[in-house]
Amino acid sequence: MKYLTLIILTLVVGMVSCKRSTDHTQILAEAERIAYIFSDSALALVNDIEPSDFKEDSLRALYHLVTASAHKAKESSMVSDSLIRFFFRLL
Numbered sequence: 495m496k497y498l499t500l501i502i503l504t505l506v507v508g509m510v511s512c513k514r515s516t517d518h519t520q521i522l523a524e525a526e527r528i529a530y531i532f533s534d535s536a537l538a539l540v541n542d543i544e545p546s547d548f549k550e551d552s553l554r555a556l557y558h559l560v561t562a563s564a565h566k567a568k569e570s571s572m573v574s575d576s577l578i579r580f581f582f583r584l585l
Contacts, residue, residue, distance in 0.1 A: 518553060524561045533568040536560060563569055 525539040540561050548554045565571070 518547065522553065522560055524558050525564070526556065529563040530567045530571055533564040536564040537568070540564065 521539050521543060525536040529536040540557065543557065544556055547559050548557065
């Protein structure tokens with residue numbers, strides 16, 4: 495009985511983590527699709543995601559590609575955003 499509970503718990507945790515990764519993939523795909531048309535909306539979608547949540551390097555790369563594309567379309571600098579994030583992590 496103890497092992498059955500452990501197996502069920504492991505399966506539930508696995509399903510939840512896979513679902514979250516799928517949600518991030520869908521959000522990034524949508525943000526990539528609208529990055530050049532509605533750059534503010536794409537940045538809003540991307541800013542809701544924490545890059546440290548990504549398990550796969552491909553998702554992390556897509557996150558940074560979409561962020562850079564939206565900033566380029568908006569003609570805004572990414573330097574200030576990086577510095578703000580850095581200082582908030584120090585607090």
